[in-house]
Amino acid sequence: MTDTSSATDASDDNGPKNHRTIDRVTQILEEVVYHPGIGFAEIARALGAPKSSVHGFIRGLQAKGWLYEDNRRFYLGPAVYGLTLASGHIRAGQVTQADLDALHEATGLTVFLGVEAGDHLIYIGESGTDALTGFAARSNIRRLLLNTAGGKALLVARPDVDRESYLRRQQAENPELVSEFLAEFADISKTRVARNYRHHGAQLALSTVVRNQAGESVGAAILIGQASEMKPREAKLRKTLLKHVDSWATHKVSAREPI
Structure with a gap:
């Protein structure tokens, strides 16, 4: 009898999987893409998450240039457009x-x-x-x-x-x-x-x-x-x-x- 469970597990490991951190980062970027100038509280509300848990993600994205803040409003940062231009x-x-x-x-x-x-x-x-x-x-x-x-x-x-x-x-x-x-x-x-x-x-x-x-x-x-x-x-x-x-x-x- 052939054991298919290990093959199935291997296949699952190689396929795409949701990741909580990646999902949260993606959600933040999508909110900013579709609502440029969105505020911090609005982002947290859209994600259904407490502000404290969203704060670190937003500051990290800012630090790497994926977002930037202007007058307490968030926009896509130069890193996003830099990839487009460089391509x-x-x-x-x-x-x-x-x-x-x-x-x-x-x-x-x-x-x-x-x-x-x-x-x-x-x-x-x-x-x-x-x-x-x-x-x-x-x-x-x-x-x-x-x-x-x-x-x-x-x-x-x-x-x-x-x-x-x-x-x-x-x-x-x-x-x-x-x-x-x-x-x-x-x-x-x-x-x-x-x-x-x-x-x-x-x-x-x-x-x-x-x-x-x-x-x-x-x-x-x-x-x-x-x-x-x-x-x-x-x-x-x-x-x-x-x-x-x-x-x-x-x-x-x-x-x-x-x-």
Whole structure:
């Protein structure tokens, strides 16, 4: 007679199994994914767990960059988006890698796709990066909105109340950046394109907001290149950027782009 119990046990050991710690971490991340800006008490309530038992998990995820806290609200941290960027593939279904590649080919410039995470801009896609811009994007994934063209474009697109609240928070630490943004606000609103200089004026960035079919801002497309090469054709680059990004608004959103 054949003993099948040991074979069954071995098969069970090799298969996927729930683990209490992993389940709790996964639940926390899923709550933040689907409810960005969720509070600590709300997370504990959603998990049906006492705050004391959830606290350690959240602080551990913060320490490793999987979550970050802003004004007592939690958002996905740069580690999540860093994996996406490092993989070389976009997982935001509305804008595909082919979309970014087409914009790069039309302009000859580095293209980034950025999204808001709290008060920061995080790149989640790229096309045509050279060694310098690629390294910079990977080594500094989370950027202050006020300090980037993409962030400025997204700030202009925010509801007035949200934008004013953000600017008040930044006034104490970054008064010069706030003043610069306010001086540029009318032009960005009118042209739909924000600009920013980097590396002491050597690099120029142009950005516009990516919107979904409902007209809601969901991200920003950014062109980056040498200022000396971009400035003579800036008007044409702006038109090309708007043309491509406006076409993305008609795309249907899929949960994940195949890789």
